[in-house]
Amino acid sequence: xxxxxxxxxxxxxxxxxxxxxxxxxxxxxxxxxxxxxxxxxxxxxxxxxxxxxxxxxxxxxxxxxxxxxxxxxxxxxxxxxxxxxxxxxxxxxxxxxxxxxxxxxxxxxxxxxxxxxxxxxxxxxxxxxxxxxxxxxxxxxxxxxxxxxxxxxxxxxxxxxxxxxxxxxxxxxxxxxxxxxxxxxxxxxxxxxxxxxxxxxxxxxxxxxxxxxxxxxxxxxxxxxxxxx
Numbered sequence: 068x069x070x071x072x073x074x075x076x077x078x079x080x081x082x083x084x085x086x087x088x089x090x091x092x093x094x095x096x097x098x099x100x101x102x103x104x105x106x107x108x109x110x111x112x113x114x115x116x117x118x119x120x121x122x123x124x125x126x127x128x129x130x131x132x133x134x135x136x137x138x139x140x141x142x143x144x145x146x147x148x149x150x151x152x153x154x155x156x157x158x159x160x161x162x163x164x165x166x167x168x169x170x171x172x173x174x175x176x177x178x179x180x181x182x183x184x185x186x187x188x189x190x191x192x193x194x195x196x197x198x199x200x201x202x203x204x205x206x207x208x209x210x211x212x213x214x215x216x217x218x219x220x221x222x223x224x225x226x227x228x229x230x231x232x233x234x235x236x237x238x239x240x241x242x243x244x245x246x247x248x249x250x251x252x253x254x255x256x257x258x259x260x261x262x263x264x265x266x267x268x269x270x271x272x273x274x275x276x277x278x279x280x281x282x283x284x285x286x287x288x289x290x291x292x293x294x295x296x
Contacts, residue, residue, distance in 0.1 A: 081110070081112045081116060082120065084110040084111060084112060085106060085107075085110040085112055085116075085117055085120075085127060086127065086130060086131040086134065087110070087131075088106045088109035088110035089101065089106050089124075089127045089128055089131050089171075090128075090131050090132075090135075090167045090168075090171065091109065091167070092105055092106060092109060093128065093167045093170055093171050093174070094166050094167035094170070097170060098128070098170050098171060098173070098174025098175075098177075099174065101124060101128075102124065103117055103118070103123075103124055103127075106124070106127060122184055123182065123184070123185060125174075125175055125178045125182060125185040126184075126185060126188055128171050128174065128175055129175055129185065129188055129189060129192060129193065130192070131171065132168060132171045132172055132175065132193075133192050133193045135162070135168060136159075136162055136168070136193070137196075137197070139158050139161075139162050140155055140158040140159045140162065140197075141155070141158075142155055142200050142201060142203070142204040143155070144204065144207060146211070147213075148204070148205070148208035148211075148213045148214060148255070148260075149251060149252070149255065149260075151204065152204075152227065152251045152255075153244075153247055153248050153251050155201075156227060156231070156242075156247045156250065156251060157244055157247050159228075159231060160231065160241050160242050160247060163231065163235050163241070164241040169235075172235065173235065173236075175189065176235075176236065198221075198224055198228075201224040201227070201228075202220045202221055202224055205218075205220045205223055205224070206220060213260065214255070214258065214260050215258060215259040215260065217259075218258035218259065218260070219258065223254060223255075223258055226254045226257070227250065227251065227254050230242070230250060
């Protein structure tokens with residue numbers, strides 16, 4: 068069957084409206100109170116249309132979340148693996164700590180044990196692609212000599228992401244930029260990578276620029292970093 072361009076545009080508009088409606092309703096009502104009926108009404112589409120594209124509310128929320136998450140947390144390559152991982156983890160922390168994305172993410176995770184279809188979709192659409200992208204970024208750093216050749220890259224990724232899941236699932240306060248920097252430093256050091264924490268790096272740079280090497284400048288209050296979340 069040949070699908071016209073106008074039909075494709077209408078389908079994309081309906082898809083976009085559905086995803087936007089799902090996020091808006093989650094922000095207004097909370098994940099648990101959002102229904103397919105409410106999403107359809109807000110988006111101006113039929114329930115039949117939604118179920119033709121997604122098997123459940125969780126699947127709608129997953130696609131809405133994944134689109135934004137992937138765009139907000141790229142694996143940049145500036146040639147500095149420490150800085151790039153800090154940037155990536157900072158972005159992930161902000162995403163899962165901000166409405167409506169945090170509540171959407173928590174709601175999706177809460178359904179995984181009872182919905183195998185959704186659990187598989189989370190792995191295939193979100194977890195596995197991001198995991199693979201992280202390993203690829205680390206592999207490039209390995210090829211550049213920034214990460215030891217014998218490092219277990221998949222394990223490094225698990226060590227980086229583990230604290231994020233832990234804090235999110237137990238509703239602990241999110242990490243600020245200083246804590247993220249410490250996490251990245253400790254994980255990379257565990258596989259033999261030389262990585263200074265952000266405070267030490269900033270102190271050294273400040274001392275070099277002012278000619279006061281050997282005199283430690285004041286530390287950020289409460290251990291936080293400038294602009295810390």
